[in-house]
Amino acid sequence: MPELPEVETVVRGLRPVLPGRRIASVRLGKTDFIDDPAALERELPGCRIADVQRRGKYIVLPLERDARGDNSPLLIVHLGMTGRLAVQAAVAPAAAHTHAYFTLDDGRELRFTDPRRFGRIALFSAAQFAAAFARLGAEPLEVSEVDFRRLLAGRRARIKALLLDQRFLRGIGNIYADESLWRAQLHPMRLGASLSFADAHRLLEAIRHILRAAIRLGGSSISDFVDANGLPGEFQMRHRAYDREGKGCFRCGARIRRIIVTGRSSYFCPRCQPTPRLRRAAQRKKKSARRK
């Protein structure tokens, strides 16, 4: 569920609420997705939440410790596939699979809910944070076209694999990869280095357009995504490729197809997003197979 636009939507919902609040206490349920549960219970009470930020698909809460405040830690939350983070009244009944409760100094609670527990919560020192996040690629809404072309140069991986690789760009997942490739009219199996100047230009434009539109509509709600206020997004109404197997292409009418690329379902229009030329060895193999 949560890719860059959904995480951004959650962050924008929390930003008017959390900064300035202090964490009074911590309660944990299942903890197998938390790096060091004991550290949360030990370190968090008394900390003031200074800000709410997003880095790729990560939510980052910089904290300030009591008086002197140096060596301040950062609380990191990743929503995985089914994670939710929301502030609720302490008396409100908790949704099923709510595994972390952070009581705030106004009596309300910041709650983390995640049925599949693919999410992650960690408490990082400034140094740990810098080291961990140095591996992530650029923000797709901030990278320049020149840098984007440099990233593609020499990459023999499929463009779909690159878009999903958080060290290439951070924040794009399966939905927005497919939607961007559809808009740019590029087949998901194209190799990164094979993209022409014009291809790369169209792809970056598509990524920017799609992500901005999705943020504007509060993200995509496929089955269970809701923002920090419990409201679903609306960008799923605008999907042109994702989860549309067998339906007509919005551009040319051809039936959208689903194939597996990099182990993930990939939806594309076989007419608008033409199959790349195969490499010679693979091509020979196919030809001989066809002759039989």
Next chain:
DNA sequence: CGTTGAACCTGTTTGC
């Protein structure tokens, strides 16, 4: 460098 497949875990949808 790249790719593939499996693993993590639960819930929902699909197919026989």
Next chain:
DNA sequence: TGCAAACAGGTTCAAC
């Protein structure tokens, strides 16, 4: 109707 298989927004790791 019932049960099993397939599938799901993500990340990581081993094996090739």
